């Protein structure tokens with residue numbers, strides 16, 4: 001059985017020491033006997049050693065003066081070739097210089113040296129030997145030769161080495177792949193690969209890894225210059241999407257005659273894995289970018305901006321420091337689209353985005369909220385004055401002409417400003433506050449800026465509460481009808497009554513129509529409310545009729561939303577059927593703007609209604625388009641002159657001229673005219689002199705509930721029959 005290596009080594013050392021150091025005793029028979037025995041033993045040892053080991057002796061300088069047969073056999077050199085050669089002829093280059101420096105240091109100091117060495121044979125192949133070098137002294141005690149005994153361990157080393165290297169390589173790749181799966185930052189991953197590759201090399205202390213990616217050089221040893229082509233190099237190419245993006249290298253600091261294939265595999269795989277990661281990361285980055293940016297302007301989109309805003313709020317919540325949110329909406333942008341086309345509109349939006357970016361500092365953020373709306377975050381604000389300066393600059397800059405496709409375009413911007421934390425401490429409140437302020441700018445005429453105020457908020461909160469209550473108002477029977485008579489010019493009697501809606505909210509508070517009608521329009525509630533009004537008006541006609549009061553006609557206002565519903569005419573007919581009222585008992589009032597909005601659909605419906613017997617009136621005439629040409633396409637019976645003209649009719653020549661013109665033109669088109677808001681006898685005189693047909697106003701009657709007006713109606717002479 002084999003003895004353990006350490007015991008074998010001890011024995012060998014003991015034997016060599018005996019040979020080198022045993023003193024020669026004085027001659028006597030017993031002693032010679034002893035010497036012979038020792039000699040015999042030594043000879044046996046030497047013979048045995050010579051059989052299995054590579055034995056050589058060198059002089060002080062390392063020149064070989066003896067080499068046994070095994071030595072010749074393993075090294076591939078003949079004795080003649082070896083003798084006189086320096087031992088360096090066998091150097092494989094595998095070991096660093098320090099390895100041999102240490103060896104020489106030990107043996108020149110008379111110490112035995114024992115290591116595993118990789119040597120190179122004559123044919124270039126490598127072999128590993130377990131080497132023991134013993135310094136030999138001459139009779140003066142000086143070291144003058146070195147005895148080397150080496151055992152060939154190449155087979156073991158290869159087995160172990162291969163396994164170890166493969167294991168190392170696998171481990172390295174495994175770890176790198178794990179990191180690659182988790183890595184999110186290219187810088188971190190790059191450093192990690194460079195570090196791991198060095199660790200995976202057989203002489204890691206000599207290995208330097210480096211990477212060239214997209215023209216930039218990185219190295220695990222920043223002192224080593226990229227210009228090291230002469231050094232032993234393992235290299236892998238980083239290829240992504242069929243393009244060479246760079247390389248990964250591992251180089252040894254010293255020349256090495258051979259490099260292991262496993263190491264090359266590691267570099268190759270690392271390069272491929274890294275290239276895949278780059279591709280994946282770039283795809284993810286692209287997707288992330290697309291999700292966070294507006295495709296047209298490349299600015300952060302609404303979601304991204306909200307996240308930025310949220311982060312900013314988080315940062316500033318504990319630090320004192322204001323920032324401002326500017327809500328920017330372009331003025332009348334729709335006209336650009338409608339007149340010059342969507343593509344021109346798009347180009348203008350891109351130019352506006354650039355201009356906005358140029359108006360703010362790098363740390364500020366410009367985002368596209370959507371459509372023609374942009375958000376600007378001014379991140380560091382000392383005073384309102386700072387923000388005002390930026391807002392003013394934006395208004396001025398946007399006002400300047402834009403040249404798009406060789407055309408000069410003009411646009412304005414309305415800006416609402418909310419400050420953090422004063423006007424909101426959450427993303428939603430800041431956006432809402434700035435939006436409200438922007439809305440105020442629009443209301444005030446556009447092309448300017450406005451800071452948010454708590455009054456705006458109060459109005460919004462009130463509006464919201466009212467909207468909620470309005471939803472319930474129909475179910476709670478909170479609506480009432482008021483009636484205001486319309487008088488005949490010549491007879492001074494009632495020809496019709498305008499039906500006016502009133503909302504008596506819980507608590508008996510009467511809400512003015514000016515407050516709730518716009519909310520009902522906005523929420524769409526105007527459709528069921530409008531149907532209720534028509535039905536209630538018809539029911540009232542029937543109720544009066546049953547009481548013996550014949551009302552010639554009631555005038556009911558329509559909204560554009562109602563008229564816009566497909567089944568509007570059908571719904572009106574249904575109400576007439578249900579209540580038993582004839583169509584000619586009802587005048588339907590539309591506004592000028594309704595006629596201008598959707599001419600074909602509105603005209604069709606009004607013609608249908610007119611042919612059913614309804615009268616059609618145009619309310620508030622003169623305040624909108626005042627376009628007589630528009631009227632001729634519709635079956636209009638009555639024009640109602642807006643009260644704003646009537647109010648100053650005796651004092652303002654222009655108003656008087658307008659009223660005279662409207663009456664003349666209406667008569668020319670076969671229509672009759674109602675003057676609204678008649679309050680004084682002077683107004684009445686003026687109007688009757690100009691042949692106005694009918695009057696409505698406080699001079700005759702205020703709007704009254706059915707219960708109050710009924711007394712006036714009972715007088716038999718109040719009505720003029722129009723039939």
Ligand SMILES: Nc1nc2c(ncn2[C@@H]2O[C@H](COP(=O)(O)OP(=O)(O)OP(=O)(O)O)[C@@H](O)[C@H]2O)c(=O)[nH]1
Pocket residue numbers: 296329330331332333334335337341342343344345346349370371372442446
């Ligand atoms: N070209 C283009 N137009 C868009 C885009 N997104 C929205 N719009 C249009 O932008 C217009 C925005 O209209 P609004 O802001 O409501 O109206 P405006 O004409 O600007 O009027 P005010 O805001 O009241 O001054 C609409 O006509 C949209 O169709 C877009 O990506 N490209």
